[in-house]
Amino acid sequence: DAKTTQPPSMDCAEGRAANLPCNHSTISGNEYVYWYRQIHSQGPQYIIHGLKNNETNEMASLIITEDRKSSTLILPHATLRDTAVYYCIVSGSSNTGKLIFGQGTTLQVKP
Amino acid sequence: GAGVSQSPSNKVTEKGKDVELRCDPISGHTALYWYRQSLGQGLEFLIYFQGNSAPDKSGLPSDRFSAERTGGSVSTLTIQRTQQEDSAVYLCASSLEVAGGRPQETQYFGPGTRLLVL
Numbered sequence: 001d002a003k004t005t006q007p008p009s010m011d012c013a014e015g016r017a018a019n020l021p022c023n024h025s026t027i028s029g030n031e032y033v034y035w036y037r038q039i040h041s042q043g044p045q046y047i048i049h050g051l052k053n054n055e056t057n058e059m060a061s062l063i064i065t066e067d068r069k070s071s072t073l074i075l076p077h078a079t080l081r082d083t084a085v086y087y088c089i090v091s092g093s094s095n096t097g098k099l100i101f102g103q104g105t106t107l108q109v110k111p
Numbered sequence: 112g113a114g115v116s117q118s119p120s121n122k123v124t125e126k127g128k129d130v131e132l133r134c135d136p137i138s139g140h141t142a143l144y145w146y147r148q149s150l151g152q153g154l155e156f157l158i159y160f161q162g163n164s165a166p167d168k169s170g171l172p173s174d175r176f177s178a179e180r181t182g183g184s185v186s187t188l189t190i191q192r193t194q195q196e197d198s199a200v201y202l203c204a205s206s207l208e209v210a211g212g213r214p215q216e217t218q219y220f221g222p223g224t225r226l227l228v229l
Contacts, residue, residue, distance in 0.1 A: 034216050043115075043202050043220030044154065089216070096167045097142055097206060097214030101154040 004088045006105045012082075014111050018075040022088030025069040031092040033064060034099070035073045037084040044087065044101075047073065078109045113137070115221035117203050123227045124193055132188040132224045136205030142214035143186050144206075145170075145178060148223070149199040157201075160186060161214065193228045200225050 005023040012018040024033065034049040048055055048062045050071070055062045061074040075082055087104040091097070116135045124130050136143050145157040147170075159167040160180045171177070175194075180186040190197055204218040 032216065038154075043204070043222050044218075046217050046219065049217065091216045096159045096161075097216050097218070098144060098156045098159050098167065098170075099146075099154075099216060099218065100156065101146075103153055 004090055004102055006086075006088050006102065008103065009106045009108070011108050011110055012075075012078045014080060014109055015077055018073075018078040018082065018107055018109070020073040020075075020086050020088075020105050020107065021070065022073070023070045024088070024090045027068050027090050028093060031090050033062065033068075033071050034089045034091055035060070035062065036087045036089065036099070036101075037082075038087070038104070039081075039084040047086075078107075080109050080111065083107060083109045115203055115205055115219050117201075117221040117224050119224060120222065121225045121227075123229065125229055126195060127192055129189065129191045130193055130226065132190075132201050132226070134186045134188070134203030134221060136184060136186070136203070137219055138184075139207070140205035140219070141183060141208055142206045142218075143180060144204045144218060145186070145188050146202040146204065147199045148202060152199075154202065157188070159214075190226075193226075195228050198226055198228045 035047040036044040038044045050062045064071045085104040118133045143160040146154045148154045156170040158178050162183045163180050175191045178188045200223040202223045204220045206215045206218045
């Protein structure tokens with residue numbers, strides 16, 4: 001599976017949009033971009049995933065560049081409860097579906 | 112519906128003892144995973160089950176670690192002769208299959224079992 005690069009930490013003001021970047025320059029054509037988050041002392045939570053089109057659900061939006069080498073997770077109106085570690089994962093080329101987690105981005109939403 | 116459950120939520124044991132960790136996946140999910148998260152470390156994959164068989168055990172750190180799954184549902188992770196470096200949060204996740212039998216990467220995680228080896 002391809003590797004991803006994320007900034008180690010970011011801050012965001014409550015009520016503002018949080019934009020979390022991810023680089024995945026070695027992604028292959030059949031691999032998806034997945035985003036999970038882990039709130040302190042909880043198990044990871046699936047947020048969203050996409051292949052090449054932008055995606056939106058009730059939690060977030062995912063913007064994937066045309067060359068698919070990078071993506072951005074957008075939380076449109078961040079709240080204090082969105083403070084968590086956010087993981088960008090590229091997957092889909094194995095037969096097992098296992099997730100390879102990096103270090104993620106620690107997002108701190110501040111009042 | 113019910114999510115993935117794990118028990119116990121916390122376990123304290125003495126070095127050298129055996130421990131068993133249990134995972135109840137979401138009903139109908141054929142794929143089941145175990146991951147481990149050590150203090151200050153990221154999540155690392157341990158083992159993957161498809162039904163009752165484990166086609167990928169590549170993440171198990173040593174032969175002291177084993178896992179089984181029965182009835183295509185409950186899974187048990189066993190650590191024999193525990194060592195202090197086994198202290199971690201052990202997470203279980205489950206998922207559905209996509210067409211063709213490959214599991215989805217959309218996984219649902221349990222709350223984890225916090226293991227402390229003294």
